[in-house]
Amino acid sequence: MKALVYNGPGRHAWTDVPDPQLQDPGDAIVRIDAVTICGTDLHILKGDVPETTAGRILGHEAVGTVESVGAGVQSVRAGDRVLVSCISPCGRCAYCRVGVYGQCRNGGGWILGHLVDGTQAQYVRAPFADTSLYPLPANVTDESALLLADILPTSYEVGVLNGKVSPGDTVVVVGAGPIGLAAITTARLFSPSRIIAVDKAKTRLDAALEFGATQAILVDDDPVATLRGIGDGLGADTVIEAVGVPETFELSTELVRPGGRVANIGVHGKPATLHLESLWIRNVTITTGLVDAYSTPRLLTMLAAGQLDTSKFVTHRFGLDEMMDAYDVFADAADTGALKVALFRT
Ligand SMILES: NC(=O)c1ccc[n+]([C@@H]2O[C@H](COP(=O)([O-])OP(=O)(O)OC[C@H]3O[C@@H](n4cnc5c(N)ncnc54)[C@H](O)[C@@H]3O)[C@@H](O)[C@H]2O)c1
Ligand SMILES: [Zn+2]
Ligand SMILES: [Zn+2]
Numbered sequence: 001m002k003a004l005v006y007n008g009p010g011r012h013a014w015t016d017v018p019d020p021q022l023q024d025p026g027d028a029i030v031r032i033d034a035v036t037i038c039g040t041d042l043h044i045l046k047g048d049v050p051e052t053t054a055g056r057i058l059g060h061e062a063v064g065t066v067e068s069v070g071a072g073v074q075s076v077r078a079g080d081r082v083l084v085s086c087i088s089p090c091g092r093c094a095y096c097r098v099g100v101y102g103q104c105r106n107g108g109g110w111i112l113g114h115l116v117d118g119t120q121a122q123y124v125r126a127p128f129a130d131t132s133l134y135p136l137p138a139n140v141t142d143e144s145a146l147l148l149a150d151i152l153p154t155s156y157e158v159g160v161l162n163g164k165v166s167p168g169d170t171v172v173v174v175g176a177g178p179i180g181l182a183a184i185t186t187a188r189l190f191s192p193s194r195i196i197a198v199d200k201a202k203t204r205l206d207a208a209l210e211f212g213a214t215q216a217i218l219v220d221d222d223p224v225a226t227l228r229g230i231g232d233g234l235g236a237d238t239v240i241e242a243v244g245v246p247e248t249f250e251l252s253t254e255l256v257r258p259g260g261r262v263a264n265i266g267v268h269g270k271p272a273t274l275h276l277e278s279l280w281i282r283n284v285t286i287t288t289g290l291v292d293a294y295s296t297p298r299l300l301t302m303l304a305a306g307q308l309d310t311s312k313f314v315t316h317r318f319g320l321d322e323m324m325d326a327y328d329v330f331a332d333a334a335d336t337g338a339l340k341v342a343l344f345r346t
Contacts, residue, residue, distance in 0.1 A: 001121060002121065005017060005058075009046060010046070026072045027126065028066050028068065029123055029124070030065065035342075036061045037120070038060065038086075039177065040267065044114075057113065057119075058118050058120050060112040060113040061084070061150045063149075064084060066079060066133070084149060085293045087108075087291060087293040089108045090105075090128055148299050153291050153294075155240075156186040158289040159265050160183060160186045164238065167190060167192070168192065169190070169238060170235075171237065172236040174199075174251060175242035176207060181312075184208060186308075196216070196236070199216070200219045202218065203334075224251070234258065235257035237256075239260070239261070240252075241263070259284070261286075314341070316330075319343065320345050
């Protein structure tokens with residue numbers, strides 16, 4: 001089959017590799033029908049994720065059709081159309097038993113396209129198929145389901161739920177990439193009175209307004225001062241950090257009101273300063289997290305019921321064998337305007 005192989009920092013290729021085989025009784029082999037690329041794949045390509053080694057097939061988000069299953073698999077079978085989640089939980093370890101699937105201690109968690117071969121291929125081996133695959137309702141399209149493999153559960157769980165967004169709140173989302181836009185989409189489920197997007201790119205702020213932000217502020221236009229002029233002037237109830245650099249984390253802690261919450265989603269590669277000298281007195285809660293994808297069934301129900309508008313995320317569509325072009329378009333988002341790219345089996 002063909003797959004997108006990581007060949008070490010800065011090198012990747014769409015190339016011939018052996019077909020995946022069932023290895024464990026809990027495995028399924030899934031034919032990929034639709035797949036996307038994540039910002040994290042670009043981090044891997046830069047060499048930021050050293051545990052992903054040369055030769056690995058990338059990708060942790062897909063929709064596909066089950067080809068075959070191991071002897072231990074009970075909840076999916078050949079022919080089922082399924083979502084392949086970015087998190088593959090063993091379902092049995094102490095973390096999995098309380099729904100903290102991202103911290104699985106039994107060889108699961110975020111493994112696809114990271115520690116085992118991933119989904120940017122014609123076929124993938126899905127470990128722990130009973131808990132990592134989700135059969136899809138007929139009225140949910142491949143393209144909309146694709147967004148539930150990673151970005152929507154991530155933003156909902158690590159941003160909106162950790163940040164306890166509530167009716168009437170003022171929410172600030174720092175960073176309006178796919179993750180920030182998914183945070184805006186899922187924050188709206190709780191009817192906050194304001195959703196204020198902050199980004200350094202005007203194009204991303206325009207997207208944020210289209211996704212339902214009530215206001216957009218360029219990071220260079222002093223968001224802290226702007227917040228002082230809004231409502232009671234005390235700041236945001238919840239700030240969702242969706243960038244992952246020290247400046248935006250530190251800005252988030254300045255934008256939050258006393259008693260408010262900073263929900264960090266960003267993947268940080270460098271230390272950020274925690275200004276306890278000003279934070280200690282303000283009863284601020286700061287949360288961090290890797291997505292667990294425990295919310296996937298709920299999001300799927302909402303998608304099937306028409307309660308989640310996912311129509312604006314995919315900006316570019318390709319055939320699966322145009323993988324290298326799709327990477328180029330996605331990596332050059334500033335010029336191409338790409339949010340999510342989707343590749344379909346041809
Ligand atoms: N915690 C998790 O489980 C998890 C899961 C998936 C992704 N992530 C992380 O979430 C973050 C966002 O992901 P994404 O795919 O939307 O990334 P992205 O790079 O597409 O978007 C980031 C946005 O931040 C803006 N930005 C960059 N620097 C800025 C600055 N100094 N000030 C203001 N805005 C700035 C960019 O213009 C862009 O719109 C990344 O760090 C990603 O690795 C975390
Ligand atoms: Zn991802
Ligand atoms: Zn586990």
